[in-house]
Amino acid sequence: MGLRSPEEYVASLRDGRRVMFRGAWVPDVTEHAVLRKAIDHAAIDYRLGEEAATRDLFTAQADGEPISRFYKVPESADDLLLRMRAIETATFEGRTVVTLIHEIGTDAIFALLRVAKAMDRALGTGYLPRVEALLRQARHEDWALAVAQTDSKGDRAKGPAGQVDPDQYLRIVERRPDGIVVRGAKLHTSVSVNANAMIVLPTRAMRAGEEDYAVSFWLPIASEGLKLVASPYLSGRRSPVEHPLSAEHKMVESFTWFDDVFVPWEQVFLAGEVEYAGPLALGFVDFHRFTAVSYKLPLVDLLVGSAGLLAQLNGIAGAGHVRDKLGSLAMYAATVRRLLEASALLGAMEEPGVFVPDTLTVNTAKYHFAHGFHEALRDVQDIAGGLLVTAPAWDDFTSDDIGPALRKYLQGAKGTAEERLRALYLVTDLAVSDLSGYHEVLAVHAEGSLEAEKLAATRHFDLAGKIRQARHLAGIAE
Template sequence: MGIRNPEQYRAGLRDKRTVIYRGERIGDVTEFDEFRPAISHSALAYEIATTHPDLAIADDGQGPYTAFYKLPRTTEDIINRGKLIEAVSRMGAGTIVLKEVGSDALFGLLRALDGPGLENARAFYDHCCRNDIALAVAQSDVKGNRSLPPHKQKDPDLYLRIVNEDKDTITVRGAKVHTSFSANADELIVLPTRAMSAADADWAVSFAIPMDTPGLSLYVSPYLHGERDPFEHPISSQHKLLESLTVFDDVRVPKERVFLNREPETAGPLAIAFVDYHRFTAVSYKLPLLDILVGTAKLMADANGISAAGHVKSKITELVTYAETVRGLAELSALRSQPGGNDIQLPDPLAVNMAKYHFAHGFHAATATLLDLAGGLVVTGPGSDDWADHDTRKVLEKYLAGAVPAEQRMRLLNLIGDICTGTWGGYQSVLATHAEGSLEAEKTQIARSYDPERAVRYVSDLVGI
């Protein structure tokens, strides 16, 4: 077993991976300026072993390893996992860091599979623990015409599929999208994205490969492109995620790394097994972001001198209610956790999907409230160059002071702009709507997880039917 440090993590990224950014091939991703904030952000998943060893390091008698990969066997394990994810997210300014998603996939594989696929997954899990591997997960297919299943698509490559097989390997072709951390992870787990029929057997595939596998290409999104000033952008200047279109151009995968090989009956259960953990990760890593929203609202109201106004108190109370409801449901999902397949504990699907739905449903209203409390200076105020100029700063300090000095007020305004109005705020807005599953997907899981029998029986007894 082993624990790597941040520099060892960075060294592991120096390989022959194919990364395309803004139409150009990137050589050493660790030396590319646009990727530095993202790699430093993800390195927090290794730094936390030093800052929070009680949460981040596990030892089951075989030596220390990252607690992100500790298999949950009890309710306490799920509770501790939530604490770990919240702690690393707090280090990352309320944003997911790196190992959370990969461990969600590992747990899903180990819970949903059986037979040779399970044995391969167990061997890969041991490999990840021994080497403290940084994992990315590719699940979402590009999907083409979403009204059609994989085998009816005009282009069969719009879902990842097996195109060839021999004694030792399978060969896959197609693409996945929304692959977080792909350019700055060591290896990639591929999962099916949906339930499949027998006719979709070629598309029912799951495996793991190193990022520098021949034929694998990562087309990284430039959405968060550009250097950001720390004064104007206190979060996005330091924290960034890399997302990619992940293309498999006849990639050969050794069969010992294959977890699902043309088994359509397992595709849906495996996809859901991953989601059961991934949405718990989602609500755990969102908790610091909710604290940011509440804390910033309170400080901004104080800075503007409006804290005593009744409508302001009401708005901040609404934010507190929103934040604490998500936290309470997240904690409930851990307390109600239950044994799953292969004796692996899973968070309560009903509570965890309610938590994720409540977060997503309320996020845009919460940011609107924050902007309401801040005022128009979020988008009309001066920049860091103005603040750095001695003569200009004297003017700004005189005229932009509120109930607090101008610098304090401006830093709060810049924080609000970063998380609500800029590209980082836009990114967070889309994440709230689509990451870890859409609102409709969460509602579907809530309906599936809720057993109405108790309520129905109670009403039936009341009315005598």
């Protein structure tokens, strides 16, 4: 097989999975109005693999068959840059909302390849063949994958073993000859309700005494005891004209409850080796932050483009403060893009043949994006004007009664009143709506918090070397 069609993807989700939406179990996610929107959105990945214009970018070769580009293990900077372009293209098709069903799971597989190899060599475990078996099967059947890493975490100041409730981090509650039984909850799990399988990773480094929490594995979504509570955020009905971005596109996250779930040993990648929980968690974020910034590119470009469009339509494109804001927005977008490209170009080959983006640069890229995002939104809101939240509805604008007056008074400096209103609706969806709230929280938290990015970057910055230079210039002896 190797490549799946959008229809085959949708059909694969009818498997008896346990999904709750607003207090009711969903018998078939493909028949549910809100969840179906997320499914059709995710199917973009499969459609782009079929279409002539995008097929080359979205496909690669392995085991003598065509495969999804996302399952190609990166072996060079060029592979990472092609992955970046594919993610950017799919997200543009998704109108700033990432598809994620291939991206996040392969990020996890690449990290597992790195860590399993190191673990097998050091400890004599046999994890690498299991990771390779997952890669082969998922690639051949073109699975949609979710990744559950973030635990409920309870008291953030304490580690897994220090919690009052021992279930605040996912843990092994039973070891059997044929597998393990796990209990706990992972939060915010994206695309879980519309994936085929889920990869579970530890959320942080572990220490001696936390062996039961150092656990990683994969399992089908329809596994016994796995229960998903879908988030209702962004689920209201909306007009395609007034919400040109979010009317047809969304992603769904879940509260993911492992209510004593059995996992066979062949699907387990970590079970008690505490010293590898941290490397696995961090190995994933190297790739996942690369994915994250790749899917931010259409978003930051649209901030610049829509601000420029509104500046023209409002007649303020020549104003000094507007030129200044457009310049800041352009530099913001360009810096995010160039840092991401640099992280690929500065990447390095690691065993067993995985090309990894440069940790310092990719974290700097993600931090730069997240740190500047709210300020960029403010500039776009400033240029667009108050109609962002006070504009009349499309039904008013097209009504016989009031339409002519609205066309007269909503006319700006350029274009028609309708064009100006459409541009305002776009910016409202982008910068003022529940979609923009989603993007804002996504910027700050998803793929790790700002502090997590700063920590990862500074760990790879040569601070000691810079202090030595400062001592030298200050005339202080070593």
